Amino acid sequence: MELSREYLLSAVLRVAVALVFAFLFLPIVVILVASLSGEQYIIRIPPTSISLRWFLEAFDRYWMEPLQLSLVIGIVSVILVLPISVLASFSLARYEFKGKQITSSAIYSPITLPAIVVGAAMLQFFTLALGLRGSFTTLLIGHTIVVAPYVVQYVIVSLQQHRIRNLEWAAMNLGAGRAEVFWKVTFPLIKPGIFAGATFGFITSFNNIPVSLFLIRPGMVTIPIKIIQYLEYGYSPVLAAVCVVTLFIVAVAIAIAERVGQFTKFLQVQF
Amino acid sequence: MEEGHGVARPTLTERLRPAILLGPLGIHYLLFFFMPLVYMLGSSFLKFESGFATEELTLYNYQRFLFDSFYLRVLVNTLAMSLVVSSLTTVLGYPVAYFLVRMRSRWRSTLVAMVYSPLLTSVVARTYGWLIILDDTGIVNQILLGLGIVDEPVRLVFNFTGVTIGLTHVLLPYSVFCIMTALQNMSPTLEYASMNLGAGKLRTFVKVTLPLSMSGVVTGFLFVFSMAVSAWSTPAILGGQNVEVMATLVYSFFLGSVNWPFASAIATISMAVSMTIVLLSGLVTGKSSVGGF
Numbered sequence: 001m002e003l004s005r006e007y008l009l010s011a012v013l014r015v016a017v018a019l020v021f022a023f024l025f026l027p028i029v030v031i032l033v034a035s036l037s038g039e040q041y042i043i044r045i046p047p048t049s050i051s052l053r054w055f056l057e058a059f060d061r062y063w064m065e066p067l068q069l070s071l072v073i074g075i076v077s078v079i080l081v082l083p084i085s086v087l088a089s090f091s092l093a094r095y096e097f098k099g100k101q102i103t104s105s106a107i108y109s110p111i112t113l114p115a116i117v118v119g120a121a122m123l124q125f126f127t128l129a130l131g132l133r134g135s136f137t138t139l140l141i142g143h144t145i146v147v148a149p150y151v152v153q154y155v156i157v158s159l160q161q162h163r164i165r166n167l168e169w170a171a172m173n174l175g176a177g178r179a180e181v182f183w184k185v186t187f188p189l190i191k192p193g194i195f196a197g198a199t200f201g202f203i204t205s206f207n208n209i210p211v212s213l214f215l216i217r218p219g220m221v222t223i224p225i226k227i228i229q230y231l232e233y234g235y236s237p238v239l240a241a242v243c244v245v246t247l248f249i250v251a252v253a254i255a256i257a258e259r260v261g262q263f264t265k266f267l268q269v270q271f
Numbered sequence: 272m273e274e275g276h277g278v279a280r281p282t283l284t285e286r287l288r289p290a291i292l293l294g295p296l297g298i299h300y301l302l303f304f305f306m307p308l309v310y311m312l313g314s315s316f317l318k319f320e321s322g323f324a325t326e327e328l329t330l331y332n333y334q335r336f337l338f339d340s341f342y343l344r345v346l347v348n349t350l351a352m353s354l355v356v357s358s359l360t361t362v363l364g365y366p367v368a369y370f371l372v373r374m375r376s377r378w379r380s381t382l383v384a385m386v387y388s389p390l391l392t393s394v395v396a397r398t399y400g401w402l403i404i405l406d407d408t409g410i411v412n413q414i415l416l417g418l419g420i421v422d423e424p425v426r427l428v429f430n431f432t433g434v435t436i437g438l439t440h441v442l443l444p445y446s447v448f449c450i451m452t453a454l455q456n457m458s459p460t461l462e463y464a465s466m467n468l469g470a471g472k473l474r475t476f477v478k479v480t481l482p483l484s485m486s487g488v489v490t491g492f493l494f495v496f497s498m499a500v501s502a503w504s505t506p507a508i509l510g511g512q513n514v515e516v517m518a519t520l521v522y523s524f525f526l527g528s529v530n531w532p533f534a535s536a537i538a539t540i541s542m543a544v545s546m547t548i549v550l551l552s553g554l555v556t557g558k559s560s561v562g563g564f
Binding site: 014087127 | 295304311364382404450504
């Protein structure tokens with residue numbers, strides 16, 4: 001009797017978990033199916049006809065220009081912010097000092113504070129205090145702030161591996177100087193962390209909406225914003241195709257990061 | 272001698288090193304992150320007159336928000352919606368977290384990555400997916416109409432229902448991971464002890480596991496709550512014209528009006544609400560919940 005009840009409980013749990021997983025993946029599956037739809041307006045599941053024409057339409061300049069801008073902004077902002085973020089990570093991971101807790105909260109605050117407020121504050125400050133209009137530069141500056149906390153977070157995680165400290169001591173005892181220890185021991189060991197942080201930073205920037213929203217100008221729009229603007233006029237399966245293209249780019253970034261350093265391992269460490 | 276263990280006092284450069292390492296990022300943050308926020312805070316106290324912000328200081332912008340039932344209702348709606356969303360993510364997230372922590376299969380890390388993966392896909396794509404599912408001509412309504420359950424489409428989107436569904440979806444992974452962390456930190460021997468003493472699985476769960484994982488439940492709840500309060504994309508896309516929350520209010524006042532002092536006051540209030548929740552979360556869990564969760 002007791003046994004069958006336990007069996008029932010575990011079956012209920014399994015069904016509940018399966019349903020939640022279905023809920024998690026439903027919209028993404030729908031997007032994938034819709035992007036292959038042969039119909040014009042209404043998306044029927046299962047589709048009545050299948051075609052690749054929406055992908056052909058997605059590869060139009062109308063979508064490719066914003067896509068290119070998003071790629072460039074994501075990559076350049078990561079490159080700009082990477083060295084200074086790595087330095088800051090060393091300070092937080094290796095040293096004890098007064099106000100460390102506050103400093104680290106401050107560094108992570110672009111994640112915690114409402115992004116829409118951050119974007120709005122940047123717009124106001126850039127326009128009124130610095131006299132800058134929405135441009136490539138302002139968009140780039142905004143995105144460096146979006147990216148930095150993630151890079152710091154990942155590099156700190158990789159600096160906290162226990163063996164790094166021991167290997168550094170060993171190298172120093174064997175007579176290596178500070179710079180030599182860094183380039184020959186520390187850096188190779190934290191390289192996967194740096195790469196994971198850079199990749200996560202790129203993805204965050206690539207998908208960012210609330211900060212971009214305030215720093216774009218007509219003719220210079222990132223891809224998520226372009227999709228939102230298009231949505232205001234109604235929808236078409238071409239949007240699904242464009243979404244699939246953006247998902248594909250993120251997947252490629254993850255695949256590269258997975259090869260260079262174990263990206264997915266870092267994702268779990270974060271929590 | 273310097274190599275001696277902890278005898279030599281650190282030199283000045285040694286002591287300044289953490290500050291030097293933090294310097295460049297600190298300056299970058301100061302110029303492009305903290306200055307804009309301080310500027311906004313300052314701007315929220317400026318008097319706005321005949322189309323221009325004056326130099327005069329005033330509390331009027333805050334009074335205007337706090338004594339107007341329209342704005343107050345937006346604030347209350349935002350909080351109520353976020354409360355529903357964080358409750359839903361907790362209820363849906365708990366079984367998944369429990370399952371993932373307890374399972375002993377080689378598929379475990381794959382499933383964990385699967386829970387994480389929505390966080391890496393763009394909110395626009397996922398939200399557009401919901402639009403296809405929930406719209407008047409969407410999948411749910413096609414099924415309901417097709418089966419003859421309803422005669423006319425059920426309104427599932429461009430209202431708070433749609434936004435709640437979308438936000439629950441977007442924020443669910445956070446809740447799962449917060450609860451997972453708490454369950455992982457709990458010693459499984461406590462459960463064995465309970466079962467050895469004759470309690471069944473269900474009783475053990477209710478009396479032992481659930482209370483001990485409460486810290487994760489609360490952290491997850493508050494984390495999701497703070498994210499929901501400040502979300503813009505999902506309310507803007509799935510809510511359309513009919514849903515106004517704090518974030519959409521901030522957006523429309525900054526880009527749709529010239530009264531930036533009032534817009535700044537709305538943004539400041541919105542930030543204060545969010546910071547209160549984050550601080551509360553820090554108090555409850557006894558650690559700073561910023562960054563790592």
